[in-house]
Amino acid sequence: MKITVWGSRGSIASAGPETVRYGGNTACVSVESDDAICILDAGSGLRRAGLVFTGDARPIHLLLTHLHMDHIQGLGFFRPLFESGRTIHLWGPPSTTQDLRTRLTRYLSPPLFPVRIRDFGADVELHDAPVESWLADGFEIHAAALIHPGPTLGYRISAGGRSVAYLSDHEPALGGPLIRTRWISGFDLAVRADVLFHDGQYTTDEYRQRVGWGHSSVEQAVAFADLAGAARLVLFHHEPDHDDTMVDDMLEQARSARQNGSADAAREGLVIDL
Amino acid sequence: MAPSEVELILARQLADGLAVPVLLVDGRGDTVFFNEPAEVLFGRRFDEVDALPFEARTALLAPRYADGSPLTIEQLPGMRAMRERRPAHVAFHMHGLDGVLRPVEATAIPLESARGHVLGAFVVLWAQEAAARVPPGAA
Numbered sequence: 073m074k075i076t077v078w079g080s081r082g083s084i085a086s087a088g089p090e091t092v093r094y095g096g097n098t099a100c101v102s103v104e105s106d107d108a109i110c111i112l113d114a115g116s117g118l119r120r121a122g123l124v125f126t127g128d129a130r131p132i133h134l135l136l137t138h139l140h141m142d143h144i145q146g147l148g149f150f151r152p153l154f155e156s157g158r159t160i161h162l163w164g165p166p167s168t169t170q171d172l173r174t175r176l177t178r179y180l181s182p183p184l185f186p187v188r189i190r191d192f193g194a195d196v197e198l199h200d201a202p203v204e205s206w207l208a209d210g211f212e213i214h215a216a217a218l219i220h221p222g223p224t225l226g227y228r229i230s231a232g233g234r235s236v237a238y239l240s241d242h243e244p245a246l247g248g249p250l251i252r253t254r255w256i257s258g259f260d261l262a263v264r265a266d267v268l269f270h271d272g273q274y275t276t277d278e279y280r281q282r283v284g285w286g287h288s289s290v291e292q293a294v295a296f297a298d299l300a301g302a303a304r305l306v307l308f309h310h311e312p313d314h315d316d317t318m319v320d321d322m323l324e325q326a327r328s329a330r331q332n333g334s335a336d337a338a339r340e341g342l343v344i345d346l
Numbered sequence: 347m348a349p350s351e352v353e354l355i356l357a358r359q360l361a362d363g364l365a366v367p368v369l370l371v372d373g374r375g376d377t378v379f380f381n382e383p384a385e386v387l388f389g390r391r392f393d394e395v396d397a398l399p400f401e402a403r404t405a406l407l408a409p410r411y412a413d414g415s416p417l418t419i420e421q422l423p424g425m426r427a428m429r430e431r432r433p434a435h436v437a438f439h440m441h442g443l444d445g446v447l448r449p450v451e452a453t454a455i456p457l458e459s460a461r462g463h464v465l466g467a468f469v470v471l472w473a474q475e476a477a478a479r480v481p482p483g484a485a
Contacts, residue, residue, distance in 0.1 A: 165460065166460055166461045166462075167460050168458070168460055168461075168462050200461075203461060203463070216352070217351065217352040217353070217459070217460070218352060219352055219355065219356065223460040246356070246359065247352075247355035247356060247358070247359050248355070248358070248359050248362070253349060254348070254349050254350055255349075255350060255355055255358065256349060256355075257349075257352045257355050258352075259349045260348070260349045
């Protein structure tokens with residue numbers, strides 16, 4: 073299992089000299105096996121992933137956590153979607169009111185975007201993420217709803233006895249103190265994961281000003297990872313106004329605070345081999 | 347115990363912050379939480395009883411109409427709300443876990459997930475003398 077970070081930023085792309093080390097592209101992480109490619113979220117980082125995966129014969133499963141713009145804006149620039157004869161599976165959060173295609177079409181249609189889903193060259197198969205785990209070309213995938221505004225999922229991908237959990241936008245503290253695991257959103261996705269990508273957008277002070285916005289502080293991300301027993305925490309969804317030095321400081325805080333595991337901060341180009 | 351669904355987690359947090367008595371049940375009807383104002387009606391702190399299986403709660407509370415006839419399982423507000431997928435209002439008497447019989451009214455709202463599953467019910471309770479005047483079967 074090879075994990076690659078293509079976009080680590082939250083909310084809005086924030087390219088510039090002050091973000092060059094961690095990167096300015098929004099959420100996108102790929103998980104590869106010999107047999108398939110899973111891509112978590114379709115933020116602006118998806119464009120570069122598409123350059124690498126164009127012409128790759130492995131099936132692609134695109135897993136969307138939710139439909140906020142920073143998680144879907146890369147879709148229209150993902151080259152494999154324009155490859156004729158290719159099938160791409162697109163999974164997303166279910167809704168009782170509109171299907172996934174209808175909701176995505178709000179973005180992938182004029183005037184916001186010139187190309188419609190039906191005009192992609194590839195055969196795009198859209199799926200509501202099911203309640204039960206499912207198998208996708210050798211990956212076992214489990215999706216669960218998370219605390220974040222609007223229908224939002226987290227994912228756990230497992231293969232060959234290893235697992236990666238991806239909870240990019242998540243405010244578990246809104247459900248109460250991070251103490252009793254039964255009452256912690258997303259907990260079962262992260263239990264004993266080898267790698268846990270978790271929202272760590274805010275400092276503790278920033279979080280106090282933004283309770284209910286759907287994101288976590290570094291302190292909360294560490295507490296969540298420790299409770300879940302995740303081996304390697306990767307702070308994700310960096311605040312767009314945080315420069316590299318600020319993210320360095322937040323990472324240092326996470327490393328100092330972790331009780332039973334390591335901590336990293338996601339940066340574009342980070343590769344993790346499991 | 348398995349983690350709760352996110353909708354139940356948020357409902358519990360809401361209930362915890364409200365001044366009106368609230369009981370939260372899961373899709374099976376088991377009590378998974380009641381808040382501090384509800385502790386007065388149930389006659390026991392939640393931390394003392396924690397999660398009550400449906401059968402145990404029903405046996406202990408012995409809900410009944412003002413004339414003494416028991417509520418069937420189907421008539422309980424949370425069960426009705428989940429079965430009919432719409433709010434249900436019922437006036438009845440129940441024994442608190444302290445043994446005191448109290449007239450109450452309850453309105454239950456089904457908690458349906460974005461996936462279309464009924465995950466439980468959010469039951470708001472009132473201690474009402476008026477409940478005693480509601481004729482049996484009117485709710």
